[in-house]
Amino acid sequence: xxxxxxxxxxxxxxxxxxxxxxxxxxxxxxxxxxxxxxxxxxxxxxxxxxxxxxxxxxxxxxxxxxxxxxxxxxxxxxxxxxxxxxxxxxxxxxxxxxxxxxxxxxxxxxxxxxxxxxxxxxxxxxxxxxxxxxxxxxxxxxxxxxxxxxxxxxxxxxxxxxxxxxxxxxxxxxxxxxxxxxxxxxxxxxxxxxxxxxxxxxxxxxxxxxxxxxxxxxxxxxxxxxxxxxxxxxxxxxxxxxxxxxxxxxxxxxxxxxxxxxxxxxxxxxxxxxxxxxxxxxxxxxxxxxxxxxxxxxxxxxxxxxxxxxxxxxxxxxxxxxxxxxxxx
Amino acid sequence: xxxxxxxxxxxxxxxxxxxxxxxxxxxxxxxxxxxxxxxxxxxxxxxxxxxxxxxxxxxxxxxxxxxxxxxxxxxxxxxxxxxxxxxxxxxxxxxxxxxxxxxxxxxxxxxxxxxxxxxxxxxxxxxxxxxxxxxxxxxxxxxxxxxxxxxxxxxxxxxxxxxxxxxxxxxxxxxxxxxxxxxxxxxxxxxxxxxxxxxxxxxxxxxxxxxxxxxxxxxxxxxxxxxxxxxxxxxxxxxxxxxxxxxxxxxxxxxxxxxxxxxxxxxxxxxxxxxxxxxxxxxxxxxxxxxxxxxxxxxxxxxxxxxxxxxxxxxxxxxxxxxxxxxxxxxxxxxxxxxxxxxxxxxxxxxxxxxxxxxxxxxxx
Numbered sequence: 001x002x003x004x005x006x007x008x009x010x011x012x013x014x015x016x017x018x019x020x021x022x023x024x025x026x027x028x029x030x031x032x033x034x035x036x037x038x039x040x041x042x043x044x045x046x047x048x049x050x051x052x053x054x055x056x057x058x059x060x061x062x063x064x065x066x067x068x069x070x071x072x073x074x075x076x077x078x079x080x081x082x083x084x085x086x087x088x089x090x091x092x093x094x095x096x097x098x099x100x101x102x103x104x105x106x107x108x109x110x111x112x113x114x115x116x117x118x119x120x121x122x123x124x125x126x127x128x129x130x131x132x133x134x135x136x137x138x139x140x141x142x143x144x145x146x147x148x149x150x151x152x153x154x155x156x157x158x159x160x161x162x163x164x165x166x167x168x169x170x171x172x173x174x175x176x177x178x179x180x181x182x183x184x185x186x187x188x189x190x191x192x193x194x195x196x197x198x199x200x201x202x203x204x205x206x207x208x209x210x211x212x213x214x215x216x217x218x219x220x221x222x223x224x225x226x227x228x229x230x231x232x233x234x235x236x237x238x239x240x241x242x243x244x245x246x247x248x249x250x251x252x253x254x255x256x257x258x259x260x261x262x263x264x265x266x267x268x269x270x271x272x273x274x275x276x277x278x279x280x281x282x283x284x285x286x287x288x289x290x291x292x293x294x295x296x297x298x299x300x301x302x303x304x305x306x307x308x309x310x311x312x313x314x315x316x317x318x319x320x321x322x323x324x325x326x327x328x329x
Numbered sequence: 330x331x332x333x334x335x336x337x338x339x340x341x342x343x344x345x346x347x348x349x350x351x352x353x354x355x356x357x358x359x360x361x362x363x364x365x366x367x368x369x370x371x372x373x374x375x376x377x378x379x380x381x382x383x384x385x386x387x388x389x390x391x392x393x394x395x396x397x398x399x400x401x402x403x404x405x406x407x408x409x410x411x412x413x414x415x416x417x418x419x420x421x422x423x424x425x426x427x428x429x430x431x432x433x434x435x436x437x438x439x440x441x442x443x444x445x446x447x448x449x450x451x452x453x454x455x456x457x458x459x460x461x462x463x464x465x466x467x468x469x470x471x472x473x474x475x476x477x478x479x480x481x482x483x484x485x486x487x488x489x490x491x492x493x494x495x496x497x498x499x500x501x502x503x504x505x506x507x508x509x510x511x512x513x514x515x516x517x518x519x520x521x522x523x524x525x526x527x528x529x530x531x532x533x534x535x536x537x538x539x540x541x542x543x544x545x546x547x548x549x550x551x552x553x554x555x556x557x558x559x560x561x562x563x564x565x566x567x568x569x570x571x572x573x574x575x576x577x578x579x580x581x582x583x584x585x586x587x588x589x590x591x592x593x594x595x596x597x598x599x600x601x602x603x604x605x606x607x608x609x610x611x612x613x614x615x616x617x618x619x620x621x622x623x624x625x626x627x628x629x630x631x632x633x634x635x636x637x638x639x640x641x642x643x644x645x646x647x648x649x650x651x652x653x654x655x656x657x658x659x660x661x662x663x664x665x666x667x668x669x670x671x672x673x674x675x676x677x678x679x680x681x682x683x684x685x686x687x688x689x690x691x692x693x694x
Contacts, residue, residue: 247411248407276376282374282375292425
């Protein structure tokens with residue numbers, strides 16, 4: 001039995017239930033780094049290469065928080081999750097591809113890193129192979145045990161996906177899945193506005209990174225829709241509306257989500273949350289802006305960085321929400 | 330059709346010839362200037378990298394001159410560059426410019442699409458298949474000759490006695506190539522051009538430092554984007570070699586091909602390849618330059634270039650392991666020539682001191 005550390009950022013918001021269940025089934029303990037704070041970010045800024053984007057810096061900070069507390073750090077190399085895109089070569093941002101090597105080079109006293117290469121282009125069975133490889137790394141070779149853990153993990157992930165599809169945001173969905181909160185306890189409010197918030201999961205769901213954006217929208221009685229509440233079919237159906245799909249998994253999801261909500265009449269506006277110096281987002285943002293313009297949907301891009309303060313973001317969101325109310329009449 | 334294309338180093342000489350001999354009118358893209366960049370910065374997304382902005386500016390400039398079609402390259406990711414043509418087209422449409430961008434995606438990905446676009450260019454120019462192939466072949470010879478001449482100029486420059494002689498000779502040689510119209514003429518022009526450069530008065534007693542240049546393809550290949558770094562270094566008395574030439578995939582005399590698989594060399598440091606652009610190459614090439622006795626390496630990259638950031642975060646370890654200093658220059662629209670020069674001078678000073686102290690050490694031993 002080992003302690004396995006998972007940083008609470010990047011793919012955590014979408015795929016944590018799977019790996020949590022998998023490791024627990026194998027009899028390991030999973031330790032998640034604490035929620036992002038200023039201290040985590042500052043630590044990340046110290047450790048990471050200075051030109052990296054905020055999410056990568058925060059990732060370094062989370063990894064630093066796990067050092068000395070865990071036996072292994074789970075930092076898989078996310079290469080691709082499906083065969084998609086114009087040439088079937090959809091992948092992740094290059095920084096994800098090099099992430100395990102980046103933390104290995106730039107951080108001292110790092111426990112062994114589990115850097116299983118996750119490339120599911122070949123087919124569905126590939127995920128089982130990934131699980132096997134990960135389990136072998138941890139010294140578990142009994143195929144049957146691995147298979148059972150894999151099945152359980154898949155089930156957990158499906159359950160999670162189902163909760164998301166009900167329109168519940170990932171942080172809350174995770175609480176419900178783990179039994180920390182009951183569905184009944186969620187207060188039901190009549191939304192006054194419907195806003196689609198699109199962007200990368202690690203930007204829009206992390207309350208520190210998004211400077212309280214979701215909470216603020218909730219206070220304003222806004223129902224928030226994100227791309228992760230849509231099924232893959234709904235998302236991928238949007239592919240035909242752009243000349244060429246993007247190369248990156250999360251970007252494609254954000255763009256498709258944006259395009260999907262733009263066409264929905266009940267959605268009042270689109271907010272795209274992006275991180276400073278995010279490479280793919282320089283394309284995504286302009287694409288969404290032009291498409292929103294063509295669809296006649298109000299569009300707001302919120303950029304977050306090391307120094308973004310709550311007041312600044314809040315003012316802009318407030319103005320945007322006011323404008324939407326006014327527009328609705 | 331009035332056709333234009335992106336400006337990338339001296340390659341425009343060959344592409345101009347290509348477009349004209351395909352039976353189209355060529356709008357030669359101007360060398361990227363302050364105006365090009367200003368235009369690009371105004372209309373491009375803020376965090377697009379500098380190649381995007383320069384190309385944006387170039388496209389707007391050629392659109393003013395009446396270009397109807399712009400030919401460029403596509404890509405399959407994960408570097409952003411493969412998506413540039415889509416965004417450029419979006420933005421040009423938004424601005425109401427009537428320009429169509431034809432992007433050639435890698436033929437291995439989509440052969441049909443590649444073929445269709447080639448066919449369109451050929452038919453609209455009115456060429457037979459045979460003549461078309463001939464024109465493409467000749468263009469390729471021209472590109473190779475341009476690279477040969479440029480490479481030689483970088484070898485000669487650190488020895489020149491009168492500053493600027495080599496650059497002037499280079500332009501003369503390129504001018505000769507510009508006028509060549511067949512494979513035979515290109516060969517002649519190449520020989521004559523090399524001779525012109527070789528005739529530059531040189532002081533062979535010098536022992537120049539050797540610096541390798543690595544990084545992202547556009548800022549490495551386009552002197553206007555990297556503030557003429559190779560000329561600048563050459564005039565400081567430094568011999569430079571760069572990892573990327575347009576023709577480097579097919580020839581032997583660049584360091585790149587001598588060693589086989591550059592990804593395999595980088596493997597101890599980064600297990601995934603490719604990660605887009607020239608990210609992994611930058612790591613592998615630094616190792617190669619170190620092994621070939623170069624004194625230092627300069628990494629050139631556009632600000633916020635994703636693959637090069639990954640490379641940069643790993644390079645300090647390579648630099649330590651192989652004992653080779655690396656200077657990273659991130660270039661954006663704010664980068665000034667004087668700033669680049671100052672940092673290069675400091676870097677070269679460091680390399681010189683390093684070489685001297687090593688020589689002394691060797692004498693003591």
